[in-house]
Amino acid sequence: MHTDLKLEWNGEACLSLVVTDKIEKEALVVIQALSQYIDLQEWSFLTERVPSYSGLTLYFDILQLREDLVMTALSQFSLKGEAAKAITDFKEIEIPVCYGLQYGPDLEKVATHTGLSVEEVISKHTEGVYLVYMIGFMPGFAYMGGMDETLSTPRLEQPRLKIEAGAVGIAGQQTGIYPLESPGGWNIIGQTPLRLFAPEREKPSLLEAGMTVRFKSVTEAVFLDLKQKAGDC
């Protein structure tokens, strides 16, 4: 983690506040604190703020922007101070997953590649505690950290043309959930009935940076039941 906030302009209306250049839990906590600090400023010229692995990116209305206010506020935010009083209570969410069957066409492949049994793959995946660092790439897609390294499996050599929304997969050292139907090269080990992205919901993205995710294995019957319920709301 850096000792001071690094400021990077992405053009004249977008400022990244950089805290680190690697994936680390300590930085996530500080970035959450920074987000809250920025929210307290109540700047009318701030149109968006996006937490990421490396920091917080702010988007401004150019005509309203008060750079002096921004710089003053940032100079008063201490990285060291925040890192020191870091609290680690993350909002936890449990994601039910039906592993294997037609929902996890690559589960066997992951088992073979890792040298684990199918049951071991599922138990290691569900034992993990995953931290959401960032939502991006597509609506509702969570960049998560914390997967057991022994589950690492390289992406498909030939990506599939269509992966269902809710598909749970492994790509390299990452695990993730496809929020929308999409082409993709991840190894699909199961599916969740939850809707990771729903534009009509008050919070369109189910996951957000700063959350902790746990996966829970459910039977097909439970999966189908939950899927029906999710479709209703």
Add this chain to the structure above:
Amino acid sequence: MIGIRVEQQGLMTTIQDLGRVGHRAAGISQTGSLDTYAASIANWLVGNEEQSAVMEMTIIGPVLKFETEVIFSLCGANLQPVLNGEPIPNWTAVQAQVGDVLSFLGKVTGSRTYMAVSGGFQTPLVLGSRSTHVKAGMGGHEGRPLKKGDLLPVMSLNLEAKAWTGNRLDPSLQPQYESEVQIAMLPGPHLDRFVEGVLEVFCASPYKVTTLCDRMGFRLAGTPLTHKAAADLLSEPNQIGSIQVPGDGQPIILMNDAGTTGGYTKIATVLQSELHKIAQLGSGDVIQFVPLSIEEARTRSVTYFKSLESIKKELLAWQRPLGKAFTVKVNGKSYSVYVEEVKG
């Protein structure tokens, strides 16, 4: 439901407004009109606010049938619009009657044209915007590009709306779309990931727009930009106008439909006030990048957006012909007629 019927879809026709703002943290791209200059003016010409939903047309325009009376304007690229076979002007508010057909003879300059209708297109709002997010299949008309048979809802016309007919943008403010353009940018933020002198190379060389240009991004071809080591870094948030450089050293300008995050190094960002120029480029056009300091960039953009406010004020102050409006029927066809008293 009253509206405008799509008889032929054109190349890539979508409903857009100024985009969906405030949801990047949920991974939702802003989308919206690529050329906000043309789209905003199209709206002001027909008496709308700039955020009303418009129809964005790309290179090959659609064929549209008016199933209701409409006041509309076409701004941006000249695609040679004709109404019932008769040429009509761009950058001007025009009235269409029931049964009229709008088509285009072919692109002359530019790439994107915006059609505004009085009251705006009335497709449903999704998360506060009518812009089409094609990847997510949401917004606009059924979350997708328009196709034959689609009916786009509009507001029914009143006498007041008809008064905008004839409102026109001063020709001096109508852009000339050149095939070689200078684009101002702010260098950074990942210059240190490239070899020394990369900025000089980037600014000295012309970059050609390839055929791979769309609402997500414009891939360019020119002198490769060399990285010190890897071309990628930890995925981080993008900005519309970010210029990313993958391993092959060829820059890509990210546009409105690009993903909200990306993992390629960024060499520079196009100014927000220059994006409308990018929107009008097509395959074969050439860009010369011009670096600015942050102060220069901010001044340029503030000046540009303030000038837009002046244009808006003037267009919305359009003085309609004074007098009374009548509907007159001649040989079975109805006409709106303004009668002005002759004084003295």
